[in-house]
Amino acid sequence: MTRTIFLYGLALALAGAAVRWLQYRYAVSLVSPEIPLALIAAGFLALGAWAGRRLTRAPAAGGGFTRNEAAIRSLGLSPRECEILALLASGQSNKELARTLAISPNTVKTHLARVYDKLAVERRVQAIEKARMLALIP
Numbered sequence: 487m488t489r490t491i492f493l494y495g496l497a498l499a500l501a502g503a504a505v506r507w508l509q510y511r512y513a514v515s516l517v518s519p520e521i522p523l524a525l526i527a528a529g530f531l532a533l534g535a536w537a538g539r540r541l542t543r544a545p546a547a548g549g550g551f552t553r554n555e556a557a558i559r560s561l562g563l564s565p566r567e568c569e570i571l572a573l574l575a576s577g578q579s580n581k582e583l584a585r586t587l588a589i590s591p592n593t594v595k596t597h598l599a600r601v602y603d604k605l606a607v608e609r610r611v612q613a614i615e616k617a618r619m620l621a622l623i624p
Contacts, residue, residue: 491537498529554621561604563622570597572623575614 505522558568573583580598584591598610607613617623 487540491533494533494536495530498526498533501529502526551624552621553623557620557622561620563601563604567597567601567604568622570594571601571613571617574598574601574610575617575623 502522502525505525509519509522563571569587570583573586578586580591580594583594587594598613602608602613605613605616607616614623
């Protein structure tokens with residue numbers, strides 16, 4: 487892959503050098519310097535698009551999110567704590583979580599404290615990151 491990109495870049499550089507040589511040799515006054523630069527930029531744009539498509543993984547076809555039940559059991563998360571964790575990723579405040587679940591905000595705080603403790607984190611963002619890393623939430 488690296489060899490292909492290197493060869494493609496080398497070819498673009500040689501093409502740019504050839505265009506510059508032709509510009510100075512035959513058409514110094516006819517062609518503005520922006521045209522060869524635009525051609526070189528277009529070539530590198532094409533190289534970047536091609537390399538980006540080749541180097542990035544395509545999303546898995548047909549496969550949806552599968553919750554890691556083994557991690558849930560090993561962490562000892564209750565169904566309500568899993569529900570709180572899933573809602574936490576939606577960015578809702580404690581009051582909004584309480585309204586959604588029809589519980590008091592203090593109960594939400596208690597559930598969050600237990601989730602933080604079980605995940606060994608201190609903040610919401612850390613809990614969401616770790617939950618996603620463990621495939622507890624999508």
